Amino acid sequence: MPVITIDGPPINDLETKRFLVRSLTRAAAHAFAIPEEKIIVLLHESRPDRVAVAGTLISDKKEKRSKLEGEISCV
Amino acid sequence: MPVITIDGPPINDLETKRFLVRSLTRAAAHAFAIPEEKIIVLLHESRPDRVAVAGTLISDKKEKRSKLEGEISCV
Amino acid sequence: MPVITIDGPPINDLETKRFLVRSLTRAAAHAFAIPEEKIIVLLHESRPDRVAVAGTLISDKKEKRSKLEGEISCV
Amino acid sequence: MPVITIDGPPINDLETKRFLVRSLTRAAAHAFAIPEEKIIVLLHESRPDRVAVAGTLISDKKEKRSKLEGEISCV
Amino acid sequence: MPVITIDGPPINDLETKRFLVRSLTRAAAHAFAIPEEKIIVLLHESRPDRVAVAGTLISDKKEKRSKLEGEISCV
Amino acid sequence: MPVITIDGPPINDLETKRFLVRSLTRAAAHAFAIPEEKIIVLLHESRPDRVAVAGTLISDKKEKRSKLEGEISCV
Numbered sequence: 139m140p141v142i143t144i145d146g147p148p149i150n151d152l153e154t155k156r157f158l159v160r161s162l163t164r165a166a167a168h169a170f171a172i173p174e175e176k177i178i179v180l181l182h183e184s185r186p187d188r189v190a191v192a193g194t195l196i197s198d199k200k201e202k203r204s205k206l207e208g209e210i211s212c213v
Numbered sequence: 214m215p216v217i218t219i220d221g222p223p224i225n226d227l228e229t230k231r232f233l234v235r236s237l238t239r240a241a242a243h244a245f246a247i248p249e250e251k252i253i254v255l256l257h258e259s260r261p262d263r264v265a266v267a268g269t270l271i272s273d274k275k276e277k278r279s280k281l282e283g284e285i286s287c288v
Numbered sequence: 289m290p291v292i293t294i295d296g297p298p299i300n301d302l303e304t305k306r307f308l309v310r311s312l313t314r315a316a317a318h319a320f321a322i323p324e325e326k327i328i329v330l331l332h333e334s335r336p337d338r339v340a341v342a343g344t345l346i347s348d349k350k351e352k353r354s355k356l357e358g359e360i361s362c363v
Numbered sequence: 364m365p366v367i368t369i370d371g372p373p374i375n376d377l378e379t380k381r382f383l384v385r386s387l388t389r390a391a392a393h394a395f396a397i398p399e400e401k402i403i404v405l406l407h408e409s410r411p412d413r414v415a416v417a418g419t420l421i422s423d424k425k426e427k428r429s430k431l432e433g434e435i436s437c438v
Numbered sequence: 439m440p441v442i443t444i445d446g447p448p449i450n451d452l453e454t455k456r457f458l459v460r461s462l463t464r465a466a467a468h469a470f471a472i473p474e475e476k477i478i479v480l481l482h483e484s485r486p487d488r489v490a491v492a493g494t495l496i497s498d499k500k501e502k503r504s505k506l507e508g509e510i511s512c513v
Numbered sequence: 514m515p516v517i518t519i520d521g522p523p524i525n526d527l528e529t530k531r532f533l534v535r536s537l538t539r540a541a542a543h544a545f546a547i548p549e550e551k552i553i554v555l556l557h558e559s560r561p562d563r564v565a566v567a568g569t570l571i572s573d574k575k576e577k578r579s580k581l582e583g584e585i586s587c588v
Contacts, residue, residue, distance in 0.1 A: 139328055139491050140446030141291050142462075143220075145368075145405050146470055147440070154469050155262065156270060159274035161250040161465030162442075169458035174267045178289055178328065180220050182407075187380065190404040191439050193388035195381060195489055214553055215296030216342050216516050217312075218370075221320055222290070230412065231420060233319035238418035240311030241355055242335075244304050253514055253553065254415040255370050257407075266289050294444075295555050305487065313493035324471060328551075330445050331491040332482075332557075337530065340554040343538035346532060364478055364566050366521070367537075371515030371545055383544035390536030394529050395521055401439055403478065416514050421578075422457050455562065456570060463568035472559075479565040480520050510544075 139163045147196075148183040155181070173191050215241050216253045223258040230256070290316050297346075298333040307333070331363045365391050367401045373397040380406070441478045450492040455481070464471050515541050516553045523558040530556070 142162050149155050159179045167174040186196035217237050224230045234254045242249040261271035292312050299305045310331045317324040336346035367387050374380045384404045392399040413423035440479035442462050449455045459479045464468040517537050522529050534554045542549040561571035 139489055139496065140444060140507055141328060141330065143443045143445075144466065145441045145443075146466065149469060152262070156273070158264035158465060159270060160268040161469075162462055163265065164445065165458060165461030165465065166444065169449060169454050169461075177267065178291060179265040179268075180259060180291065181265075182257075183263065186409065187377070189408040190384035190406075191387065192382060192402065193385040193402045193404075195384060196439065198381070210502035214339055214346065215294060216553060216555065218293045219316065220291045220293075221316065224319060227412070229319050230425070233315060234415035234420060235418040236315030236319075237312055238415065240308060240315065241294065243294065244299060244308035244311075250417040252417065253516060255409060255516065256413040256415075258413065264289055264346075271289065288371075291525040302487065306498070309490035309495060310493040313490065317514075325492040329491065329493075330484060333488065333491075334555060337527070338536035338556040338558065340538065342552065342556075343535045345534060348531070359448040364564055364571065366478060366480065366520045368520075369515060369520045369541065371541065374544060383540060386544075387537055390533060391521065391542065392522060393517065394533035394536075403441060405441065414514055419514075421514065422544050427516030452562065456573070459565035459570060461570040463565065477559040477567065479568075480559060481563040481565075483563065 139176050139178075140170055140172070142166060143180045143182060145182045145184050145189075147186065147189075150182070164187065214251050214253075215245055215247070216255065217241060218255045218257060222227045222261065222266075224256070224262075231275050289326055290320055290322070291326075291330065291343045293330045293332060295334050295339075297336065297339075299331070331336060364401050364403075365395055366405065367391060368405045368407060369412045370409050370414075372411065372414075374406070403427070439476050439478075440470055440472070443478065443480045443482060445482045445484050445489075447486065447489075487495070494503060514544055514551050514553075515547070516555065518540060518555045518557060520557045520559050520564075522561065522564075524556070 144158075144162070149158065159181070162179050163174050163177045173189050184199060189196045219233075219237070219250045224233065234256070237254050238252045241252050256285050261275060294308075294312070296337070298307065312329050313324050313327045316327050336350060339346045341349075369383075369387070384406070387404050388399050388402045389413065391402050411425060414421045443459075444462070449458065459481070462479050463474050463477045465479050486500060489496045519537070524533065534556070534576050538549050538552045541552050561575060564571045566574075
């Protein structure tokens with residue numbers, strides 16, 4: 139019955155998604171000592187304009203970085 | 214003030230959605246002995262490639278089943 | 289696999305808790321057209337000093353009301 | 364490490380989103396007495412047909428109001 | 439910045455808790471291809487009278503099982 | 514109807530809690546352009562042995578730091 143919820147960036151590759159839910163399920167089944175059949179995993183995919191760290195949206199951080207890299211590469 | 218959150222498959226039929234939020238609200242209002250006006254329901258719709266049970270994505274389970282049914286119906 | 293989470297005041301009566309989880313499960317099973325066995329309900333009990341409406345903790349609202357009632361009953 | 368999650372209507376204006384995550388982060392950093400770098404904000408945008416108050420979907424409330432306004436403006 | 443939340447039964451053994459958060463963090467860091475420092479894990483411990491499967495509280499299921507086992511062992 | 518949930522360390526001082534819920538409510542009311550009466554805040558207090566960053570429980574990080582400080586102060 140344990141429920142694992144992950145809020146993270148979108149995962150485009152299906153194989154990576156499979157790896158993630160399999161690994162989380164195994165770890166939880168082992169820690170709770172219950173069968174894997176009872177574990178539910180929910181992936182909440184968050185776009186970078188919907189997550190903030192230190193008060194700044196991830197989408198803004200990326201822009202800053204890209205600009206900086208642009209300037210550097212222009213030198 | 215109670216908040217009910219449901220993570221479930223998308224519901225396409227609007228009438229079914231209405232039934233769901235009405236039923237959940239009534240049950241909660243009754244159990245908490247508070248007016249229905251105070252109950253909030255949030256529907257989080259999860260695509261089958263974002264939910265896993267027993268370490269397997271729901272979208273993968275469906276494919277397996279469909280394949281199997283395909284093979285059976287081909288007999 | 290749907291997961292229903294309720295953030296609400298503590299329910300002390302076990303029979304009321306049973307009613308709540310049974311009602312929510314039935315409504316969800318009906319709406320999603322899936323067996324009740326697949327529905328999980330999580331009760332998150334929130335103390336009144338951990339919930340706020342309109343920017344005021346529930347525990348503070350109760351105090352105000354009690355004071356008011358005290359004053360009225362003293363008349 | 365505190366995580367702030369907001370379930371609310373979609374915010375289309377990027378500047379408003381920035382204001383929201385900045386304000387929430389500042390308030391939390393101040394209250395928990397920890398650096399802003401440690402605060403994460405997750406915006407869960409909920410469409411009006413996925414939120415209900417008092418057992419009625421927000422999208423249905425709006426329709427009712429619009430109809431009413433329509434009738435009034437037709438007089 | 440990914441946040442992993444687990445709603446599960448209480449874990450009393452500290453070493454098991456450490457194993458769980460380490461395993462979940464590693465799996466997520468690998469899948470999202472980001473450093474482990476950015477991963478947050480929140481353990482929400484749920485008592486058996488606050489979780490239901492198939493409309494029945496876990497605490498009630500255990501009682502039923504215990505009773506049954508009691509009867510069997512009495513034979 | 515927006516719901517703000519905060520997973521953070523316990524706040525013992527009631528005045529700080531009041532400041533936090535008031536600030537979060539004001540910011541959200543402003544950003545969503547809706548009255549404060551519609552905003553709900555839920556405080557989920559997480560003990561340091563139930564939160565991990567970078568795969569390490571907060572309670573373990575504190576111990577390490579305390580030990581280190583102990584050693585330094587012993588010099």
